[in-house]
Amino acid sequence: MSEQVERAFQKQEAVFLNVKGGVAKKNARWYKDIGLGFKTPTEAIEGTYIDKKCPFTGNVSIRGRILTGVVRSVKMKRTVILRREYLHYITKYQRYEKRHKNIAAHLSPAFIGVKIGDTVTVGQCRPLSKTVRFNVIKHQAKQTKGSKKFQTF
Amino acid sequence: MGISRDSRHKRSHTGAKRAHYRKKRKFELGRQAANTKLGAKRIHEVRVRGGNKKFRAMRLEAGTYSWGSESISRSTRIVAVVYNASNNELVRTNTLVKGAIVQIDATPFRQWYENRYAKVLGKKKNVSAEEEAKSAANKERSKHLQAKIAARDSEVESALEDQFGSGRLYAIVTSRPGQSGRCDGYILEGKELDFYLRKIRNKK
Numbered sequence: 001m002s003e004q005v006e007r008a009f010q011k012q013e014a015v016f017l018n019v020k021g022g023v024a025k026k027n028a029r030w031y032k033d034i035g036l037g038f039k040t041p042t043e044a045i046e047g048t049y050i051d052k053k054c055p056f057t058g059n060v061s062i063r064g065r066i067l068t069g070v071v072r073s074v075k076m077k078r079t080v081i082l083r084r085e086y087l088h089y090i091t092k093y094q095r096y097e098k099r100h101k102n103i104a105a106h107l108s109p110a111f112i113g114v115k116i117g118d119t120v121t122v123g124q125c126r127p128l129s130k131t132v133r134f135n136v137i138k139h140q141a142k143q144t145k146g147s148k149k150f151q152t153f
Numbered sequence: 154m155g156i157s158r159d160s161r162h163k164r165s166h167t168g169a170k171r172a173h174y175r176k177k178r179k180f181e182l183g184r185q186a187a188n189t190k191l192g193a194k195r196i197h198e199v200r201v202r203g204g205n206k207k208f209r210a211m212r213l214e215a216g217t218y219s220w221g222s223e224s225i226s227r228s229t230r231i232v233a234v235v236y237n238a239s240n241n242e243l244v245r246t247n248t249l250v251k252g253a254i255v256q257i258d259a260t261p262f263r264q265w266y267e268n269r270y271a272k273v274l275g276k277k278k279n280v281s282a283e284e285e286a287k288s289a290a291n292k293e294r295s296k297h298l299q300a301k302i303a304a305r306d307s308e309v310e311s312a313l314e315d316q317f318g319s320g321r322l323y324a325i326v327t328s329r330p331g332q333s334g335r336c337d338g339y340i341l342e343g344k345e346l347d348f349y350l351r352k353i354r355n356k357k
Contacts, residue, residue: 008238008252009348018342020222020306104166131166 003050010050012057031057034123036066038137044110051078053128054108055135062137064124069103071118079132080107082120105134117142156183187331189213189249191231196334208334213249216336218257218324227261231336232321236353249336251329254349256321262340263317270307271299275318312346323349 004010011017014030031045034055044056052058069082082103087096105122107114114120114136121138128135159181164170180202192212199207219226236254237243243250263274267290294302309317316322323346328337341349 004348006238007352009345011345016221017344018222020308102166130160130163 003048012050013052013059029057034062034137036062036123038062038121038123041110043112044108047110049109051108053078053106053135054110055123055125055137056108056110058108060125060128060135062123062125062135066121066123066137067103067134068119068121071114071116071120072102074107074114074116076104078107078109079129080105080114080120080136082122103134104129104131105136106132107136111136111139113141114139115142156185157181158183187211188246189330189336191233191247191249207332209332210249210330210334210336213330213334213336216257216326216328216338218322218337219339220262221339222342223266225262225265227265229261230258232256232258235323236349236356241356249326249330251326253326254341254353255324255326255336255338257324257340259317259320259322262322266307266309269302270305271302272307274309275314275316310342312350313340313342325349 012030015028017028027048029045029048031040033040040056044054049057053060055062067082067084069084071080072083073081082105083100084103085098085100088099089096103122105120106125106128119140119142120136121140122134123137124133125135127133157177159177161171161173161175184199187209189210190212191214194214195210195212197209197211199209201207213231215228215230217226217228231249233256234244234247234249234253235256237248237250238252243253249255266272266274271290271294273290313322323341324338325341325345326336326338328335330336
């Protein structure tokens with residue numbers, strides 16, 4: 001369909017497309033359960049996207065740390081920046097100060113409608129690029145108070 | 154040579170310039186690219202970390218290619234590099250790399266097909282009567298064998314059949330010639346074949 005936007009043919013490594021005697025199963029798709037109790041989204045199972053860095057349909061495993069953060073930017077292709085806030089204790093004054101760290105995480109096309117301000121859970125994986133070592137595994141949209149239908153924009 | 158694979162020379166995630174505090178180490182070394190070309194086989198052996206070997210293919214002319222839907226592999230001559238998703242320069246210079254689309258010699262596959270299905274592949278015009286009689290498709294077979302052959306599914310998609318007619322098949326390289334010293338791969342079929350045929354045609 002329209003997922004072949006690159007100059008090379010995009011396909012899942014695990015799926016053999018050219019079975020003899022007609023296609024064995026229309027749109028055969030490989031997906032996996034990433035473990036640790038995280039549910040694999042229906043879009044990952046039923047969708048048609050190809051993403052080798054997706055934790056559900058690609059060749060990455062989630063192991064190590066699981067962190068959460070607030071989405072700060074979605075401008076990159078298939079990656080997001082999270083902001084994790086924490087309090088740092090200053091012993092001399094017996095008080096805290098606010099600090100934050102930004103993490104770049106890969107965002108699979110299985111998660112649609114991720115906006116700034118959403119809470120997201122990321123799991124550690126092998127390095128996917130210069131700064132990306134995490135992969136989004138759960139997405140929780142920002143709750144509007146009382147979820148009124150009308151939203152000012 | 155000066156090629157290193159470290160990240161200490163790059164700016165950090167925050168944009169800060171990293172201080173240069175140590176020299177290049179051997180474990181972060183990089184070597185010159187092989188840029189494997191087509192020609193009489195020439196392979197250089199390299200001693201790598203741990204005492205292991207890598208086979209840097211400088212020139213190759215043949216490889217083992219698989220016909221996926223029929224589940225067979227045959228060693229064939231590589232004719233030419235036809236498409237490369239990363240760099241057109243590599244196509245022009247006939248450089249063999251993983252992921253390059255090449256044309257391979259179809260004869261071993263055609264011979265296998267004629268032996269197995271007793272049918273001629275590709276609509277070859279002007280095949281002399283004598284050649285046809287000699288071909289594997291028409292050799293003497295017992296009745297039992299003929300029955301077995303008739304029961305086999307010999308359907309081949311039309312795009313592939315045309316390629317057999319011209320004696321050249323499109324295949325993609327899946328091994329890394331500069332690492333393993335081999336140029337192996339599989340024959341393109343189905344959606345992948347359509348995709349690459351379209352890309353090749355659009356370039357022309």
